[in-house]
Structures are given as structure tokens and as C-alpha cells.
Amino acid sequence: MRQLDVALEASGIGIWQHNLRLNQTRWDDQLKQLYGVRKGEHDVVWLDSVHPEDCAKASSIFEEAIACKSDYASQFRIVRPGGEIRHVRSRAKYFVDGKGEECFIGAEWDVTEDVQRNEQLAREREAAEQSRAEAKFAAEHDHLTGLTNRRAFDEAFAHLATGEADTAALCHIDIDRFKEINDRFGHPGGDLVLQHVASMLSTVIAGDEVAARLGGDEFAILSPQCTNERAAELLDQVRQGLSKPVDLDGGSVRVDFSAGIAYARGAEIASLLTSSDIALYVAKNDGRNRDELFTPALAQKLNSEKQLLQELRDALQIGEIVPHYQVQVEASSHSVCGLEALARWESPSGLRLPADFLPMAAANGLMEFIDDAILRRVLFDIKRWSMAGLAVPRVSVNLSAARLADPRLIDKLRSVGIPPSQLSFELIETIFLDRLSDQVRDNIKLIRELGVEIEIDDLGSGHASLIGLIELRPDRVKIDRHLVSPVLGNNLQQQMIRSLIDIARALDMTVVAEGVETLGHGTVLADLGADVLQGFAFGRPEPAVATAARLMLPRQTARQRAL
Structure with a gap:
């Protein structure tokens, strides 16, 4: 028996025996030490030490074992006298002793470390699952x-x-x-x-x-x-x-x-x-x-557009995008004073107008290349005409807002050798002029230093605002063609155009009226104060060869040639 006592003491296991008839429980010294109490031999102290939150469940399990006279197994927390909480596991068997008394004999031992270790493992598993869930969420x-x-x-x-x-x-x-x-x-x-x-x-x-x-x-x-x-x-x-x-x-x-x-x-x-x-x-x-x-029709349309886009890219490579020139004339004399270079696509299937390809070019980032192709060809034509002894007027070339904001623009312009006082850049998409970026301001300043004038399109359309005019101070403005067309016999329209011309005069700008379709339009616009006229009344956009022929007759007015 001494060996058993030593073994139990080493294991930390305490022994108890409960007599059902007398409702008395005996604890050995090891169990008293486990609970931290000193009690008499027959004191019923167990539930007094069980944690309040575990009392009902622990008692119920023991009562069920008593009622069924079956083995008892439970785990619960106890509160030691100093307030320390420990986890205890309890096991017992029903038996009848030598005196015929019904009893339970059981053993209890401290499993606090096991419980804490399992709780820690559970927390680590939960953290790992949370980490995996977060990683999966982040990946998806x-x-x-x-x-x-x-x-x-x-x-x-x-x-x-x-x-x-x-x-x-x-x-x-x-x-x-x-x-x-x-x-x-x-x-x-x-x-x-x-x-x-x-x-x-x-x-x-x-x-x-x-x-x-x-x-x-x-x-x-x-x-x-x-x-x-x-x-x-x-x-x-x-x-x-x-x-x-x-x-x-x-x-x-x-x-x-x-x-x-x-x-x-x-x-x-x-x-x-x-x-x-x-x-x-x-x-x-x-x-x-x-x-x-x-719809399938959309796919067919897109395929056609893709084919056209590739053809446009090829056209830029082989030089099919060229300028056609429309003359600008003095309002007073109708003598040629300028040209506007307008993009045309001279494709093998025939001449294509800007509406056929410029929207596609803008949507696919090709405007810079079209602007560059037109500018280079204009410079080539100017040089060729000058070498032929022709009096070449100022040529207006369109410049997109995207290109005007390009930080490399000035270096590109310097590389093509622009002759001073020969070119004017016409700014399109002028709605952006109300909020000029520093880059755009710098580019406009340097463009002027290259001897290139600045003009803006569509005065009176709502795009070219007064704020933009005052901010930019262009050399030349164009009155929108939609204001010019109904000017004949329309006093209100004439008053509006005169007001726009007065504003331009106050800002020291030359006024160009575009969309002049008849000589009658030209006369009215000249009377209203326009400086320059442009439109079908004086000439349609023409290839460089036809334009050279016009420039060979410097003494003949555009009106005489039109007649």
C-alpha cells in the first residue's frame, strides 16, 4: 500500500469515496491538497469548491450517475481558497462495499495545463484559419x-x-x-x-x-x-x-x-x-x-472598324494622310492672305474626308501622328512653293489639345525646322482653354517664340469662352460657321456677330469668318467688321498642286478666279 500511496502522490491524483445512503464523502490528503482545503473525514465540500458557472452541470452529471448506478465522468473548474481557478477531471465507479453499502469510488486530478494548452492550440488554429481566410480573400x-x-x-x-x-x-x-x-x-x-x-x-x-x-x-x-x-x-x-x-x-x-x-x-x-x-x-x-x-451585327461593325483602323495606320506609314488647302481672303479685297491645311486621306479607293477617319484616330490615340503628318507635309509644300518662286501666305495648321499638352512638343517642332512667321496653329477642342495647365502655358509661350501665331476656332459656339480668350490672347479667332450661315437678312444674327467682332477688336485679335458660302455672305461679314473670309465662295479645300496653281496668279483676286 505504501507503494500505491507514493505512486498516487507522484501522479497528483486524489481519491474520494462517497456513501450514497449517508451522503458522506471521504477525501484523501492528495485530494484535499488539490482543492486547497482542510476538511474533516466525512465533510461534503465538493460543490462548495466547484466554480459557480460549472456547479449545475457537474451536479447534474453526478446525480444522473447515482440514479443509473453507472460510471461517472466529469470535468469542471474549482476555485481554491485564494481565488485561483483550476481545471479538474473526475472519474468514478459505482460499487457495493463489504457492509452492503452503495458507494462511488473515484479519482480526480488537475488538468489545468492540458486545458490551457488545448485552448492555446485552439486559438492558434483559429488564428491560422483566419489567416488562411484573409489570404484567400486577398487573393480573390x-x-x-x-x-x-x-x-x-x-x-x-x-x-x-x-x-x-x-x-x-x-x-x-x-x-x-x-x-x-x-x-x-x-x-x-x-x-x-x-x-x-x-x-x-x-x-x-x-x-x-x-x-x-x-x-x-x-x-x-x-x-x-x-x-x-x-x-x-x-x-x-x-x-x-x-x-x-x-x-x-x-x-x-x-x-x-x-x-x-x-x-x-x-x-x-x-x-x-x-x-x-x-x-x-x-x-x-x-x-x-x-x-x-x-448582337452579331455589332461584331461585324467592329471588324469593319478594326480593318479601317489598320488601313489608317498603314496610310500614316505610306503618306496617304495629306493636307488639302482652303484659301482665306482679305474681307475688303478678296485677295488671298492665308491657307488652312485640312487633313484628307487619299486612299486607293478614293478621297476620304475627316469625318470618315478623325473620330477613329482620336479614339485610338492617332491624332498626334496625324497632326505630325500634316505639319511635315505642310512644311514640305511651303518649301517647295517658295523654291518655285511663289508668294506663300501664312498657313494655318490644326493642333489638338492632347498634343498641345505634350511636354515633348517644342522639341519635336524644333526638329522639323519651322520657318518663322509662316505658320499659325489653330487650337481645336478649345473648351479646355478655361483651365490651362502649366505645361500648356509653357508650350504656347515657346510656340510663339518659334514665330508661330496662335488662333482658336468656333468663337461664339460656346466652346471658346471669354475666359479662354483673355487667358490665351490668341492672334486670330474664327467665328463659328453656324453663326455665319444664317447671317443674310437676319438682323439679330448680325448684331451677335458684330458683338463678337467688337470683343475680338478690344483684345487686339484678327477675326476670321468661316463657312462663307456666297459672296453675299462675304459682303455682309465685311461690313460687320470681319478681317478675313473663308468658305466655298472663295474655294474648296484643294490638293497642294491645285493650291500652287492658285498661288501662281498673285494679282488675281479669289473672287475673279471663282468667277
Whole structure:
């Protein structure tokens, strides 16, 4: 028995025996030490030491074992006299002793370290699971907006395209003029706009629909088991949510977007992304802030446009984009005083006018190359005409806003050797003149130092504002052709044009009236104070060879040649 006592003492296990009839419990010294109490041999102290939160459950388990006369097993907390809380595991068996008394004999031991270790392991497992969940979320979601990212979207789309869904629709969304928002409010402002759009997409989707940021300002909504009507409904809800301007540091902005919708069944679902991209392209090219539903006709149209775009790129390479020149004449004498170089495409299939290719060029970043091609050809023609002994008037060449903001513009102009006092740059897209950037101001200053004059188009159209005129102080302004056309017999129109001419006079600017279709228009405009006239009444845009022929007759007025 001494060996057993030593073994129990070493193990920390305490022994107890409970007599059911007498309701008396005896503890050995090891158990008393475990509980931290000194009690008499038959004191019932167990529940007095059990943690209050564990009393009811521990008592219930023991009462059930007594009622069933079955083995007893429990684990609970005890509170030692000093307030220390320990975890105890208890095991017992029912038996009848030699006197016929029903008893339970059991053992208890301290498992606090085991419990704490298991709790720590559980916390570590939970933290690891949380970390894995966060890593999975980060891998599948865009860090800025919280939407599904491109990789996870592609996986969802690939799974959908396996054929498990009967139908599906895809809304491909692109924010309109997002670059302008970034330029005006900086990237923090742009990020807020992206987050705002993302929140709208998250709000409208339901069920198994997926909203994703595909990259930049490009988003998508993938809707399994969806109809065209549901796709249109989603976009309407997003537009309603975006109808209120977003407040940013430095002002507010209303966010518009263009969207391409594609709808497919069965195996055709795999082509949804391509189809919606085609529809989005058409939506943006046809006016923005609109939705376009994909049809096979759209794909055919896009293929034709892609072919035309490639032909335009080739035309720039082989020199088919050339200037045609329209004469400008003195309002008083009708003698030639200037030329405007207008872009034309001399293709093998015939002459193509600007409306046929300039919008495509602007949409695909080719305006700089067209501007450069026209300028180089103009300089070549001027040199050739001068060597032939012709009196070459000032030539006006269009310059896009994007190129005017190019920090490399002046170096490019210097490299082509512009003759002083021979050129005038006509600024188009003049709505930007109200907010000149430092780069644009510097470029205009250096352009003038090269001996090139500045003129702006469409005075009176609402684009060339007084703020822009005062800020830029161009050498020459053009009265918009839409104001010139109805001037005959229209006193109100004449008063308006006279007022515009007076403003230009006050700012020391030469006034050019364009769109002069008849000599009668020319007479009225001259009487109103216009300095220079341009229009079909004096000549249509012509190739360089025909223009040279005009310049060979310096003493003959444009009116005489027109007659």
C-alpha cells in the first residue's frame, strides 16, 4: 500500500469515496491538497469548491450517475481558497462495499495545463484559419474596392462556361472620362470614385451574381441564370445610385459609365466576355454614358472598324494622310492672305474626308501622328512653293489639345525646322482653354517664340469662352460657321456677330469668318467688321498642286478666279 500511496502522490491524483445512503464523502490528503482545503473525514465540500458557472452541470452529471448506478465522468473548474481557478477531471465507479453499502469510488486530478494548452492550440488554429481566410480573400478580391478581382472573376466565369448554367448575362462596365477625374482630383480622388462605383455594384447584385473589378476603371457583373431584362435592371440601379455627385477634395463629380451587355445560352456562354467587350467598345464610341446590347451585327461593325483602323495606320506609314488647302481672303479685297491645311486621306479607293477617319484616330490615340503628318507635309509644300518662286501666305495648321499638352512638343517642332512667321496653329477642342495647365502655358509661350501665331476656332459656339480668350490672347479667332450661315437678312444674327467682332477688336485679335458660302455672305461679314473670309465662295479645300496653281496668279483676286 505504501507503494500505491507514493505512486498516487507522484501522479497528483486524489481519491474520494462517497456513501450514497449517508451522503458522506471521504477525501484523501492528495485530494484535499488539490482543492486547497482542510476538511474533516466525512465533510461534503465538493460543490462548495466547484466554480459557480460549472456547479449545475457537474451536479447534474453526478446525480444522473447515482440514479443509473453507472460510471461517472466529469470535468469542471474549482476555485481554491485564494481565488485561483483550476481545471479538474473526475472519474468514478459505482460499487457495493463489504457492509452492503452503495458507494462511488473515484479519482480526480488537475488538468489545468492540458486545458490551457488545448485552448492555446485552439486559438492558434483559429488564428491560422483566419489567416488562411484573409489570404484567400486577398487573393480573390481587389484590395481597393473589395470586389472580386480579375483572377477570381476569370475562375468564376470559366466554371460557369463549363455548361452548368442554362443562361447567363455579363455587364461589362467602364467609367467615362476617368482619366479626367484622375487629372483633376489626383489618384486619391480617383480611388474614391472607384470605391463609390464598387459600392453601387455590391448593392445591386443578388444571389449568385458576381461583381468584379477587372482592372483600372473597368468593372463587370456576371449573372448566372439571367435574362437581358435582369442585366438592364442591374445597370439602371447602378445609374440611379450614381446619379448623385460624389464629393471629393476640391469639388464634386458625377460619375457616368458606359456598359456592354451580352447574353448567351449553353455553350455560347464561353463567348460572353468577348461579346460584352465588343458591346462596351461600341457604347463608348457612340457617345458614352449608355448601354449597348451585343448582337452579331455589332461584331461585324467592329471588324469593319478594326480593318479601317489598320488601313489608317498603314496610310500614316505610306503618306496617304495629306493636307488639302482652303484659301482665306482679305474681307475688303478678296485677295488671298492665308491657307488652312485640312487633313484628307487619299486612299486607293478614293478621297476620304475627316469625318470618315478623325473620330477613329482620336479614339485610338492617332491624332498626334496625324497632326505630325500634316505639319511635315505642310512644311514640305511651303518649301517647295517658295523654291518655285511663289508668294506663300501664312498657313494655318490644326493642333489638338492632347498634343498641345505634350511636354515633348517644342522639341519635336524644333526638329522639323519651322520657318518663322509662316505658320499659325489653330487650337481645336478649345473648351479646355478655361483651365490651362502649366505645361500648356509653357508650350504656347515657346510656340510663339518659334514665330508661330496662335488662333482658336468656333468663337461664339460656346466652346471658346471669354475666359479662354483673355487667358490665351490668341492672334486670330474664327467665328463659328453656324453663326455665319444664317447671317443674310437676319438682323439679330448680325448684331451677335458684330458683338463678337467688337470683343475680338478690344483684345487686339484678327477675326476670321468661316463657312462663307456666297459672296453675299462675304459682303455682309465685311461690313460687320470681319478681317478675313473663308468658305466655298472663295474655294474648296484643294490638293497642294491645285493650291500652287492658285498661288501662281498673285494679282488675281479669289473672287475673279471663282468667277
